[in-house]
Amino acid sequence: MNAARLWTIARLELLQRVRTVSWYVLLGVFALLLVGVTALAFLAYGGWGIGGAGVYSVVVYVTLLLILLVSPTLSGNSINGDRDAATLAPVQVTLATTGEILLGKFVAAWITGLAFALVAAPFLIIATLAGDVHPWTVLISLVVLVVETGIIAAIGVALSGILARPLFSVAVTYLVVAALAVGTVIGFGLIGSAVASEGLSKSRYAEYDAMGNIACKDGSSDCYGDADNMICQDWQTSTYRVPRFDYVWWMLSANPFVILADATPTHFDQYGSPDDMFGWLKYSVRSAQLTPELETVWDECDPDNYRYSDLPNPDYRTPEDTIAATVPSWFVGLAVQTALAALLLWWAWARTRTPARTLPPGTRIA
Amino acid sequence: MSSPGIAAAGVRRSFGNVHAVRDVTLDARAGAVTGLVGPNGSGKTTLLLMLASLLAPDAGQLRIGGIDPVADPAAVRAIVGWMPDALGAWPSLTARETLVMTGRLYGLDRDQAGQGAHRLLDEVGLRELADTPARVFSRGQKQRLGLARALVHDPRVLLLDEPASGLDPQARVELRTLLRRLAAEGRTILISSHILSELEEVVDDAVFLVEGATVGADRVAAAATRGRSWRIRLADRDARAAVVPVAQALGLDAALIPIDRRDLLVSFGSDADAATALAALVAAGLPVAEFAAATGILEHTFLDLGGRS
Numbered sequence: 001m002n003a004a005r006l007w008t009i010a011r012l013e014l015l016q017r018v019r020t021v022s023w024y025v026l027l028g029v030f031a032l033l034l035v036g037v038t039a040l041a042f043l044a045y046g047g048w049g050i051g052g053a054g055v056y057s058v059v060v061y062v063t064l065l066l067i068l069l070v071s072p073t074l075s076g077n078s079i080n081g082d083r084d085a086a087t088l089a090p091v092q093v094t095l096a097t098t099g100e101i102l103l104g105k106f107v108a109a110w111i112t113g114l115a116f117a118l119v120a121a122p123f124l125i126i127a128t129l130a131g132d133v134h135p136w137t138v139l140i141s142l143v144v145l146v147v148e149t150g151i152i153a154a155i156g157v158a159l160s161g162i163l164a165r166p167l168f169s170v171a172v173t174y175l176v177v178a179a180l181a182v183g184t185v186i187g188f189g190l191i192g193s194a195v196a197s198e199g200l201s202k203s204r205y206a207e208y209d210a211m212g213n214i215a216c217k218d219g220s221s222d223c224y225g226d227a228d229n230m231i232c233q234d235w236q237t238s239t240y241r242v243p244r245f246d247y248v249w250w251m252l253s254a255n256p257f258v259i260l261a262d263a264t265p266t267h268f269d270q271y272g273s274p275d276d277m278f279g280w281l282k283y284s285v286r287s288a289q290l291t292p293e294l295e296t297v298w299d300e301c302d303p304d305n306y307r308y309s310d311l312p313n314p315d316y317r318t319p320e321d322t323i324a325a326t327v328p329s330w331f332v333g334l335a336v337q338t339a340l341a342a343l344l345l346w347w348a349w350a351r352t353r354t355p356a357r358t359l360p361p362g363t364r365i366a
Numbered sequence: 367m368s369s370p371g372i373a374a375a376g377v378r379r380s381f382g383n384v385h386a387v388r389d390v391t392l393d394a395r396a397g398a399v400t401g402l403v404g405p406n407g408s409g410k411t412t413l414l415l416m417l418a419s420l421l422a423p424d425a426g427q428l429r430i431g432g433i434d435p436v437a438d439p440a441a442v443r444a445i446v447g448w449m450p451d452a453l454g455a456w457p458s459l460t461a462r463e464t465l466v467m468t469g470r471l472y473g474l475d476r477d478q479a480g481q482g483a484h485r486l487l488d489e490v491g492l493r494e495l496a497d498t499p500a501r502v503f504s505r506g507q508k509q510r511l512g513l514a515r516a517l518v519h520d521p522r523v524l525l526l527d528e529p530a531s532g533l534d535p536q537a538r539v540e541l542r543t544l545l546r547r548l549a550a551e552g553r554t555i556l557i558s559s560h561i562l563s564e565l566e567e568v569v570d571d572a573v574f575l576v577e578g579a580t581v582g583a584d585r586v587a588a589a590a591t592r593g594r595s596w597r598i599r600l601a602d603r604d605a606r607a608a609v610v611p612v613a614q615a616l617g618l619d620a621a622l623i624p625i626d627r628r629d630l631l632v633s634f635g636s637d638a639d640a641a642t643a644l645a646a647l648v649a650a651g652l653p654v655a656e657f658a659a660a661t662g663i664l665e666h667t668f669l670d671l672g673g674r675s
Contacts, residue, residue, distance in 0.1 A: 002473070004470065004473075005470070005473070008467055008470040008471055009471070011467070012456065012467055015458070015459060015463070016456060016457070016459065019458040085454055086450065086453065086454025087454040087456055088454075089420060089450055089452075089454070090448075090450065090454055090468070090515060091471060092420055093418050093419065093446070094443060094468060094471035094472050094519075095440060095443055095444060095471060095472055095473050096471045354419060354420045354421070354439065355416070355421055355422035355436055355439055356420065356421050356422060357422045359381065365415055365420050
């Protein structure tokens, strides 16, 4: 591995990118999009007084979304596209090794993706200046954004080395990204619902007369809330399906948006609610880890069920409590994604190695 | 296999059911230009890809400058310059950048790569286009850039796949001069081309490739000496009027001598027969303006070996 050659390969890619007009058009469109998103996010969070953190998280999410949408196109044809254009073989005959070519193209694709984050930088700074964005939130969320960009770039470059047709490898890169970003959510929802448990609902109601007044044992009609005097009906039971998301919550851990949310430290307001979108998503995902109640009881003859109480409900949990009581999973998701990208890169290396023994069907080496 | 040039023995390579190279044995001397001649699809490009260390042979031995390209591709790449038949140039890079980048990939430092690019642009006649993006290059200009790219690291062995295609006559003459100079410097040059008359003027040796196999020296020698046509033109009359006197002087049937535009075509079994015939024509007092083999030796051999099929 030679750093000068690796960087030369990356420079070759980047030089060609920065000399195309469409590239600047794309960045310009993205900047315009961010102007709109930032303005709307300020309006949306404006009423809360601590809008900065919310706006910041929205801008980071939109940037991640755009990188996920654009990166496959920018990286998914880097190797087979070069082979089609007959510019791969002239590089392969130089002293640049297959590993250097692959990693050089990966670095270039990564930097290309990060250009979008760079365009988002002014908006992130504006959101930060609006106040109340914690330095750790900024640091960790940006690190995760950079790493995610790299993983998508690596997957795109690798698939372009594995598959022969540029159009096909771009499409497959999109499918992999979609599997991570959307597929995990669909799988989570469908499997969680499919493996539903049977929940038991028990209820008992008090007796009412024809006029709708409470019926009492002593014949009066003002015994509501007096357990000893109310006439109770028989217990009724019914069953219903309870989705078991606590079995499949881990599926979401490979989702880039979830990784970003789960890894970023969350700050809470006085009611224990998160102050940004990262926190809310983290709360939703972490809630899925909790085992659902499989038995619910409603007894009208037990006034404790509905009598107003000054004591806080011992069962109620704030988002802060939920997050504290559940386990983080972002490092697992990140490890899975990194392993996937590394495996694909290795496969691409084996397919692109020269002197070639087998060629992908229907391709020429030059 | 100790030749410092290129040596191949029993090389074979197929792609699925397509046997691109069946049995190639060749020797290309250092300090000489060796032509690789064969019809389309005879395996020339596949052979060059194997020599360039891009493709591994299924069987057989390859040595370039004494090094096995399968066992040590990096060492082979350091001494081999390869010019592909496909014109691949980075479209938005200028000619100079292309050469500097390639030099950097060959491990040259920035200054060496820059100076090398400057010298090569002069050498292949691209100085005026040095800072023009390759996108706008014509076929011939891309071809020159491809040649310059193959020379970036001052290689001892040059593999050129159809280097003359798309070049104008002036550029071909320059290419010829350049190749002769490079060979004189002791480099090994293997060049494939369809333009046999072109090749004829630059190669020292020729290797014939038919259906993926090299043709043995004895078969080549036999084909080369087999009878071929000569072109005869008289100074004072047109071809039609020349048929009868020429036929009389050579003792041939005038009806059997074909006319090709201004010339008569007469077959001779060997060079000696041709020399005798020339003497007879001159002795008969005919003003012989042109007496020359109608086809070059390469073309003749190529056609005789069934290269037309």
